[in-house]
Amino acid sequence: DAMVIQNPRYQVTQFGKPVTxxxxxxxxxxxxxxxxxxxxxxxxxxxxxxxxxxNNEADTPDNFQSRRPNTSFCFLDIRSPGLGDAxxxxxATSSGGTGADTQYFGPGTRLTVL
Amino acid sequence: xxxxxxxxxxxxxxEGESSSLNCSYTVSGLRGLFWYRQDPGKGPEFLFTLYSxxxxxxxxxxxxxxTKKESFLHITAPKPEDSATYLCAAIPNDYKLSFxxxxxxxxxx
Numbered sequence: 001d002a003m004v005i006q007n008p009r010y011q012v013t014q015f016g017k018p019v020t021x022x023x024x025x026x027x028x029x030x031x032x033x034x035x036x037x038x039x040x041x042x043x044x045x046x047x048x049x050x051x052x053x054x055n056n057e058a059d060t061p062d063n064f065q066s067r068r069p070n071t072s073f074c075f076l077d078i079r080s081p082g083l084g085d086a087x088x089x090x091x092a093t094s095s096g097g098t099g100a101d102t103q104y105f106g107p108g109t110r111l112t113v114l
Numbered sequence: 115x116x117x118x119x120x121x122x123x124x125x126x127x128x129e130g131e132s133s134s135l136n137c138s139y140t141v142s143g144l145r146g147l148f149w150y151r152q153d154p155g156k157g158p159e160f161l162f163t164l165y166s167x168x169x170x171x172x173x174x175x176x177x178x179x180x181t182k183k184e185s186f187l188h189i190t191a192p193k194p195e196d197s198a199t200y201l202c203a204a205i206p207n208d209y210k211l212s213f214x215x216x217x218x219x220x221x222x223x
Contacts, residue, residue: 004157042118042201042213043158090157100145100165100205105157 003027004106006091012112013081021076021109023091030096032074033103034066037088049074050096078111086113116141116206120214127221130191135217137202138184145205147185149178152199152216161187161200192221 005024013019023032031050035043047056049068063085065077078085088108094101117140127133139147146165150158162171164180171178175196177188187200199216206212 006157040215042215045210088155092157100209102148102160102163103211104160105150108155108157110155 004091004093004104006089006106006109008109009107010110010112012114013078014114015083016080019078019081019111021078021089021091021111023074023076023106024072025091025093026072027093027095027104028071029093029104030071031094031101032068033092033094034064034074034076035090035092037090037108043090046076081111081113083113086111116204116210116212118202118204118212118214120200120202120217122217123215124218125220127189127192127219129193129221129223132188132190132192134189135187135200135219136184137187137214139202139204139212141204141206141212143207145207145209147180147205148203148211149176149185149187150201150203152201154199158201189219192219194221194223197221 007022033048034046037043045057046060047066063079068074088110090108091106092103094103119138121136148163149161152158162178167182169180175190179186197220199218201216203211203213
């Protein structure tokens with residue numbers, strides 16, 4: 001029944017070593033989002049895709065990139081992780097029909113940077 | 115600037131002790147307001163969507179209400195399994211979800 005799947009659940013990387021996080025969905029939703037959530041803070045939107053259209057938030061660092069090769073999959077690439085990038089990374093999807101559709105979240109990937 | 119504020123930050127309840135969580139919002143044209151539950155180390159789990167003032171939604175021991183300035187999540191006779199962080203999020207005119215920082219609820223048996 002898993003609808004939004006994130007892999008891996010836990011990722012450990014070294015300072016400056018590129019890392020890729022994966023998200024897949026079985027909902028056939030048009031919109032996919034990536035959020036960063038640090039401890040005891042609200043999720044912060046990094047970017048989202050509406051179909052193949054990429055929308056970057058103004059304050060998302062250039063260090064963060066994303067790819068969406070097809071409807072089901074979306075990737076978050078962190079080119080040179082710093083200690084400040086350690087966080088939970090959440091993927092979410094929505095149908096995109098009205099713009100105010102419910103966003104469904106995956107279980108998250110906890111990133112540790114050594 | 116769109117802003118969503120949740121209070122209190124933390125709430126400790128005895129099992130069976132009903133209470134309410136507050137979510138006040140200042141956004142440019144509310145399109146919808148969401149409530150999520152988040153357990154430690156997991157992603158937010160969808161609870162409710164409210165679209166207009168006066169709307170109410172219920173699910174088991176939870177009831178969400180919406181006014182023009184705030185939303186409440188009422189927890190009736192909570193059980194220990196209701197312990198979690200409850201997040202509210204508003205969608206304004208630009209359709210970008212704006213989250214509050216959450217209320218962490220602990221229910222003691």
